[in-house]
Amino acid sequence: MPNVDRIYTACLIIIGDEILSGRTQDANLAYLAKWLGVQGIRLSEARVVKDDMAAIAEAVNALRIAHDYVFTTGGIGPTHDDITVDAIAAALGVDVVMHPDAERILREHYGERITDTRLRMARVPAGSTLIANPRTGAPGIRIGNIFIMAGVPAITRSMLDTLEGALPGGLPMLSRTIGAWTMESRVADLLARVEKAHDGAQIGSYPFWREGRTGANFVIRSVDPAVLASCASALTVALEAEGIDATDGEI
Amino acid sequence: MPNVDRIYTACLIIIGDEILSGRTQDANLAYLAKWLGVQGIRLSEARVVKDDMAAIAEAVNALRIAHDYVFTTGGIGPTHDDITVDAIAAALGVDVVMHPDAERILREHYGERITDTRLRMARVPAGSTLIANPRTGAPGIRIGNIFIMAGVPAITRSMLDTLEGALPGGLPMLSRTIGAWTMESRVADLLARVEKAHDGAQIGSYPFWREGRTGANFVIRSVDPAVLASCASALTVALEAEGIDATDGEI
Numbered sequence: 001m002p003n004v005d006r007i008y009t010a011c012l013i014i015i016g017d018e019i020l021s022g023r024t025q026d027a028n029l030a031y032l033a034k035w036l037g038v039q040g041i042r043l044s045e046a047r048v049v050k051d052d053m054a055a056i057a058e059a060v061n062a063l064r065i066a067h068d069y070v071f072t073t074g075g076i077g078p079t080h081d082d083i084t085v086d087a088i089a090a091a092l093g094v095d096v097v098m099h100p101d102a103e104r105i106l107r108e109h110y111g112e113r114i115t116d117t118r119l120r121m122a123r124v125p126a127g128s129t130l131i132a133n134p135r136t137g138a139p140g141i142r143i144g145n146i147f148i149m150a151g152v153p154a155i156t157r158s159m160l161d162t163l164e165g166a167l168p169g170g171l172p173m174l175s176r177t178i179g180a181w182t183m184e185s186r187v188a189d190l191l192a193r194v195e196k197a198h199d200g201a202q203i204g205s206y207p208f209w210r211e212g213r214t215g216a217n218f219v220i221r222s223v224d225p226a227v228l229a230s231c232a233s234a235l236t237v238a239l240e241a242e243g244i245d246a247t248d249g250e251i
Numbered sequence: 252m253p254n255v256d257r258i259y260t261a262c263l264i265i266i267g268d269e270i271l272s273g274r275t276q277d278a279n280l281a282y283l284a285k286w287l288g289v290q291g292i293r294l295s296e297a298r299v300v301k302d303d304m305a306a307i308a309e310a311v312n313a314l315r316i317a318h319d320y321v322f323t324t325g326g327i328g329p330t331h332d333d334i335t336v337d338a339i340a341a342a343l344g345v346d347v348v349m350h351p352d353a354e355r356i357l358r359e360h361y362g363e364r365i366t367d368t369r370l371r372m373a374r375v376p377a378g379s380t381l382i383a384n385p386r387t388g389a390p391g392i393r394i395g396n397i398f399i400m401a402g403v404p405a406i407t408r409s410m411l412d413t414l415e416g417a418l419p420g421g422l423p424m425l426s427r428t429i430g431a432w433t434m435e436s437r438v439a440d441l442l443a444r445v446e447k448a449h450d451g452a453q454i455g456s457y458p459f460w461r462e463g464r465t466g467a468n469f470v471i472r473s474v475d476p477a478v479l480a481s482c483a484s485a486l487t488v489a490l491e492a493e494g495i496d497a498t499d500g501e502i
Contacts, residue, residue, distance in 0.1 A: 024457070047297065
């Protein structure tokens with residue numbers, strides 16, 4: 001049952017020089033954001049940090065206090081640039097230890113190809129539990145409110161699958177989009193007025209240019225289905241009163 | 252001329268609920284990272300923050316001291332959810348004023364369709380200069396080391412075009428990729444050894460699974476072309492000594 005009395009927030013720390021160099025396009029943030037939304041948890045902040053012990057530790061320590069949940073992606077493989085476990089252990093002031101279940105999983109996965117290097121992926125901050133990775137064996141790690149996940153999107157998603165429904169959350173954020181072929185600057189006052197009249201609803205305005213024309217999608221968000229519906233209908237009426245066709249859904 | 256004596260760093264603050272809700276995939280970080288690389292500036296950190304005055308101001312004040320350059324994207328349009336200018340002015344403790352050149356540009360762009368709402372896009376933190384926007388008129392804003400840019404990628408890119416070559420930087424980071432059809436865990440020790448033997452070079456290991464096979468791309472980075480070349484050739488030799496074909500370039 002969702003807890004209706006408070007808002008649960010999460011943040012994501014994306015760890016990796018490959019993101020900051022522009023080599024790799026992050027594909028985890030948007031997926032995690034939507035996944036958290038379903039769990040009744042709001043992604044409130046994200047940071048991208050270098051493969052650097054101090055940078056990772058600083059972000060972890062700032063954010064684990066500010067949010068209900070901290071997710072990290074990246075840096076948990078077997079190579080020398082995979083330093084997430086060490087950095088988070090340092091941030092928390094705990095040792096790095098071998099997790100016996102992780103060691104067993106890796107030994108089963110690799111069989112006789114197991115090596116000390118591959119067993120590095122069984123190293124965890126002391127006090128951790130594991131997040132199953134049905135896809136490639138090497139598990140994710142949970143310590144306190146920190147969830148340490150892989151950077152490779154298919155693996156991250158398989159780890160999130162195993163966490164489905166396991167995290168306490170509040171009411172899920174609902175959204176509804178009204179699209180219109182208009183310049184957002186033409187309807188800016190109207191948007192502000194409709195939002196103000198609907199407590200508990202926010203309206204975001206996202207302009208676009210397509211087929212030589214200007215349009216905008218107006219995204220209404222609320223945890224209350226009744227507020228969402230009445231805000232969407234008020235916005236539709238207000239747009240049409242200005243002679244602007246409003247589409248129910250994104251255009 | 253690049254300044255060879257120090258490293259210039261930048262950070263990016265991505266402003267927008269639409270990114271944190273997962274509705275919109277950011278497309279500015281990777282582009283900016285590569286653009287900065289050419290200018291001899293390293294993107295060292297990025298944050299994604301909500302459309303919230305306090306969240307934006309906190310990020311700006313933390314990061315403008317830590318980096319040579321701060322870039323922001325998003326929240327500079329004409330609608331009620333566009334609060335970047337107000338938040339940055341508040342962070343800096345300066346007023347928001349109308350910029351006369353921005354007002355002129357908007358009046359020319361809109362002609363008789365100019366409205367007070369559209370003129371909101373001429374509001375800047377006091378002391379700002381403008382960043383030209385050849386694409387849609389409404390300019391970006393520079394104040395001190397902060398560059399306030401649009402969120403729509405085509406507009407952000409046109410603003411960066413106008414900044415090309417204008418920002419002092421150091422030596423550009425060079426990179427070279429060696430690809431191999433091997434598990435990274437098989438060569439982890441080898442990678443660490445080659446990196447250690449080449450001062451001023453970093454090697455990142457990026458595994459992938461494709462066509463039912465496991466491979467990895469090893470990205471070598473250095474500001475020194477000679478170090479880059481010798482590290483790449485040492486890595487190739489070391490891989491082939493293990494019986495692993497090394498491809499010059501990403502696979």
